[in-house]
Amino acid sequence: MVTQFTPVFIIILFAIFGIAAGMLGMSAALGPRKKTAVKQMPYESGMDPIGDARQRFDVRYYLVAIMFLLFDVELLFLYPWAVAQYSATPAVETASGMAPAAIPGVPPVFRGMVFVEIMVFIAVLMAAYAYAWKKGVFEWR
Amino acid sequence: MDVWLIAGILFKILVVVGISQGAVAYLILVERKIAAYAQDRIGPNRCGREVRLPFGLLQPIADGAKMLLKEDVIPSYVNKPLYILAPAIAIIAATIGFAVVPFGPVGPSAPTALGAPFQFQIAPGVDVGIVYVFAVGSLGVYAVVLAGWASNNKYAFLGGLRSSAQLISYEVPLGLSILGMVLIARSLDLNKIIEWQDRNVWGIFIQPIGFLLFLISSFAETNRLPFDLPESEQELVGGFHTEYSAMKFGMFFLGEYLNIITTSYLVVILFLGGWDLPFLNAGQTGWLPAFLKAFVLLGKVGAIVVFIMWVRWTLPRFRYDQLMDLAWKTMIPLAILNLVATAIVVQYAWGH
Numbered sequence: 423m424v425t426q427f428t429p430v431f432i433i434i435l436f437a438i439f440g441i442a443a444g445m446l447g448m449s450a451a452l453g454p455r456k457k458t459a460v461k462q463m464p465y466e467s468g469m470d471p472i473g474d475a476r477q478r479f480d481v482r483y484y485l486v487a488i489m490f491l492l493f494d495v496e497l498l499f500l501y502p503w504a505v506a507q508y509s510a511t512p513a514v515e516t517a518s519g520m521a522p523a524a525i526p527g528v529p530p531v532f533r534g535m536v537f538v539e540i541m542v543f544i545a546v547l548m549a550a551y552a553y554a555w556k557k558g559v560f561e562w563r
Numbered sequence: 564m565d566v567w568l569i570a571g572i573l574f575k576i577l578v579v580v581g582i583s584q585g586a587v588a589y590l591i592l593v594e595r596k597i598a599a600y601a602q603d604r605i606g607p608n609r610c611g612r613e614v615r616l617p618f619g620l621l622q623p624i625a626d627g628a629k630m631l632l633k634e635d636v637i638p639s640y641v642n643k644p645l646y647i648l649a650p651a652i653a654i655i656a657a658t659i660g661f662a663v664v665p666f667g668p669v670g671p672s673a674p675t676a677l678g679a680p681f682q683f684q685i686a687p688g689v690d691v692g693i694v695y696v697f698a699v700g701s702l703g704v705y706a707v708v709l710a711g712w713a714s715n716n717k718y719a720f721l722g723g724l725r726s727s728a729q730l731i732s733y734e735v736p737l738g739l740s741i742l743g744m745v746l747i748a749r750s751l752d753l754n755k756i757i758e759w760q761d762r763n764v765w766g767i768f769i770q771p772i773g774f775l776l777f778l779i780s781s782f783a784e785t786n787r788l789p790f791d792l793p794e795s796e797q798e799l800v801g802g803f804h805t806e807y808s809a810m811k812f813g814m815f816f817l818g819e820y821l822n823i824i825t826t827s828y829l830v831v832i833l834f835l836g837g838w839d840l841p842f843l844n845a846g847q848t849g850w851l852p853a854f855l856k857a858f859v860l861l862g863k864v865g866a867i868v869v870f871i872m873w874v875r876w877t878l879p880r881f882r883y884d885q886l887m888d889l890a891w892k893t894m895i896p897l898a899i900l901n902l903v904a905t906a907i908v909v910q911y912a913w914g915h
Contacts, residue, residue: 429576430695433576437659445654446650449809449813453810463640475717493735501742505749509750544902
């Protein structure tokens with residue numbers, strides 16, 4: 423069965439087994455292999471490494487990750503809205519030849535309401551953003 | 564029937580992947596040449612001299628052969644499965660993004676071959692288009708994080724951390740900046756967005772702020788200077804790919820340049836009208852307009868790619884706190900303002 427996502431599936435398979443595995447395999451097969459003790463050390467510009475590389479790191483990286491989650495979820499919510507808000511217009515319906523009810527989207531009657539709701543949503547998000555800014559999440563100095 | 568469909572899809576994939584990989588090899592040469600001219604040098608000019616080819620045109624082939632034939636050092640302190648997985652993710656994520664990018668006319672204006680319309684796109688029907696490209700592009704973060712972590716090297720670890728924080732920070736303005744365009748064009752399908760621009764005006768004229776934000780964040784997403792903190796040589800040696808050698812290093816490199824091509828296609832398709840020029844429009848069918856459109860699109864993409872390489876030799880690198888400030892304190896508020904303003908104008912002024 424061929425659907426619209428079949429080509430996507432095929433290119434993913436091709437990228438994994440054709441390109442990535444092929445490149446790794448060819449490189450492993452064609453390149454020389456001479457292990458020496460020094461070559462196997464972590465590279466630190468010629469110095470002998472002291473301690474493990476996996477140390478504790480700055481808490482601000484975690485904070486940025488949390489803020490990213492907040493904004494990314496919000497983005498995922500805004501995409502469907504941006505598409506659906508005006509897609510059910512009479513002009514689009516006549517152009518595509520579909521029945522008015524068959525086109526997904528916000529019915530024109532509800533547009534004002536949905537618009538206000540989205541504005542409230544963005545306002546709440548901005549309040550959280552202002553709070554995070556005030557708390558110093560974005561201070562990197 | 565299905566067998567032929569799948570054979571057609573495979574053929575398109577092979578053509579696209581082959582051309583894009585070849586283009587990447589030559590982009591590296593172009594980049595080195597631009598670097599050389601920017602610094603008043605000559606640049607690579609030896610490879611190909613024996614067969615009378617100018618400009619070092621065989622340099623990419625020599626580079627490719629060298630990557631494959633060098634020793635693939637796997638240091639003994641690394642986390643081996645993740646260490647091998649990271650470059651694979653980098654190249655896979657960069658390759659599969661091409662699936663929904665249109666390279667020419669798609670849909671009603673596509674030319675016909677063998678009784679069926681020939682679409683200049685690997686997956687013509689996918690209507691989530693741009694979300695798919697972003698989703699796949701975000702997978703690239705895993706490559707950076709895993710490479711930095713698995714290498715067990717302090718430079719790589721710091722580079723990986725910085726890079727992942729940078730990539731996720733700039734993903735937010737990247738996503739927000741196109742929402743205005745999506746709202747206006749009413750679709751996530753890249754072809755529909757081009758068709759809308761063909762019927763009306765180019766995106767850059769109605770969404771100039773969105774265009775700027777998108778361009779800047781795509782510089783950051785592709786790790787190009789002025790945003791190349793992850794691999795700033797002077798402080799971090801090679802950043803997250805310090806411990807990689809031979810083709811594994813090459814895979815990161817290829818992935819990065821493939822991302823540049825995808826990003827340039829997105830910039831052109833979203834904001835510069837795609838294949839649209841004043842004398843080309845969606846009504847023209849047949850092979851001649853189709854090839855013209857594909858070449859116009861390719862020419863615009865080439866201009867953006869050259870622009871990206873030119874900027875590298877024009878702007879100095881950001882400091883890390885400036886980089887984060889730009890993303891969180893300037894670009895995100897601007898992007899949200901742009902979105903709200905666009906929504907208000909579309910809702911009340913355009914009278915839907």
